[in-house]
């Protein structure tokens with residue numbers, strides 16, 4: 001369904017504030033290439049709806065100080081859930097990305113009733129008991145939707161059919177199952193793509209339209225952001241960096257092939273290498289070999305994609321000082337000369353990062369003028385606008 005023109009411009013104003021704010025009305029008009037009168041009208045509406053507030057004043061040459069506008073963080077919330085083979089991590093996040101609360105529960109993804117169990121975990125968070133709902137001001141903000149990140153391929157965010165071998169899920173209609181059982185819009189996405197959305201919204205991606213997110217940890221993955229949007233491929237499976245073939249005759253991979261990057265540098269591979277060497281944990285030699293392969297793979301991605309920046313994330317980054325000695329020389333040795341200036345940054349990682357990425361799927365939706373989130377995205381936008389419309393009277 002096409003997005004109405006007025007809604008599109010309103011989304012664009014919210015997007016500008018959400019990704020580059022605070023901004024003055026003049027900044028917004030210049031950024032979007034629309035008339036100051038149009039911006040004034042839209043901002044008036046957004047102020048009245050409580051979505052935007054005047055946050056500070058900036059001195060301007062000669063005249064009155066310019067008023068800067070920003071998003072109201074408490075105007076909406078999202079739940080983000082990261083599903084792993086043995087646990088589910090969930091966060092409750094404000095519109096401005098601030099985490100209000102987080103939870104983690106054991107979870108058996110292989111169990112036949114896994115989707116029902118996920119519904120049981122999420123339902124109390126969407127429908128809190130009366131006294132709990134009144135416990136703080138932010139809780140009164142509407143839940144705009146639920147984002148779910150999974151380690152696998154998802155056909156599209158709206159339908160949410162998941163292929164995830166590590167969870168034992170094959171064409172599982174997770175999006176439809178959750179939507180039918182929970183009173184909120186649901187968006188399902190590959191977990192690394194969700195991290196890339198979060199980087200675009202809150203992280204270094206705010207300043208870049210073309211960048212890569214690469215993850216190391218239990219698996220190896222990549223999120224490819226092209227012209228400001230996550231590139232999903234023909235079937236939602238783009239970015240399977242873990243299955244980049246790097247080692248002729250290498251170990252057997254979970255995908256069935258041999259020599260995939262993940263089969264050599266994923267957490268399981270490192271532990272197996274340690275075990276075979278009679279060690280309790282991977283040593284410097286094991287990390288050096290893994291870092292060398294990982295560096296070669298990342299160089300290949302950079303040569304192909306020509307990104308402005310590469311962001312390395314995931315649980316594995318906690319041991320980055322062990323990865324670096326193998327990684328750095330290998331990366332530099334395999335980059336084309338024209339790519340050698342591309343920065344590769346390793347960001348700090350915490351337990352809520354995956355779930356925050358999933359929540360970003362929902363929180364980025366009001367800014368999604370391209371319609372990638374489909375009908376569920378429209379429901380999210382309607383909640384953001386509609387639930388607050390009553391305040392206008």
Ligand SMILES: [Zn+2]
Nearest residue numbers: 243253255260
């Ligand atoms: Zn593989």
